[in-house]
Amino acid sequence: EPEVTQTPSHQVTQMGQEVILRCVPISNHLYFYWYRQILGQKVEFLVSFYNNEISEKSEIFDDQFSVERPDGSNFTLKIRSTKLEDSAMYFCASRARLAGTPLEQYFGPGTRLTVT
């Protein structure tokens, strides 16, 4: 069964450093998402991406964040200068195109980001 994959599973970085989190969405999916979950809190939407551009972003997704689809398979989240409060689990999700197909989003296993 196709699944979303994410690397690395755990990333430790120092405050102020740049990190790139990587995701490979399900191959025939066209909508891609990043969510995060701070320990003990709810899953929060960060950004959605379709047709090589951001379609929606939350207030969390400020200028320190960026997303990119560098090739036909990868989808990345970059945090330019990490802060302690960026420590969280970051989940990538994908779904099929809207018309005539299910609207379900499928989540990857996540990357645990620890900023020290």
Added chain:
Amino acid sequence: QKEVEQNSGPLSVPEGAIASLNCTYSDRVSQSFFWYRQYSGKSPELIMSIYSNGDKEDGRFTAQLNKASQYVSLLIRDSQPSDSATYLCAVRGLTGGGNKLTFGTGTQLKVEL
């Protein structure tokens, strides 16, 4: 502020019983609703989706939706210890191009032997 509300629990049920999980949402125009299961330290796993009023059954799981009351629930029949997890209710918005999911805080379910 569009919200999704869930009782955080824990909800404890004996093995073999029916577990009932509830969720309310504030955005009346929401159309799509999802239940995810999340084991500790893992990612959300989709269990059910429901788009129309009424019941939708899939194996031991039944999702129920009442848009007039802005209420969605998940019933788990014949609960097993492996069902012990946090159950997340998620609502898909209509606004915004990507149709993000808004999650509740989740209800922790414990199925006891």
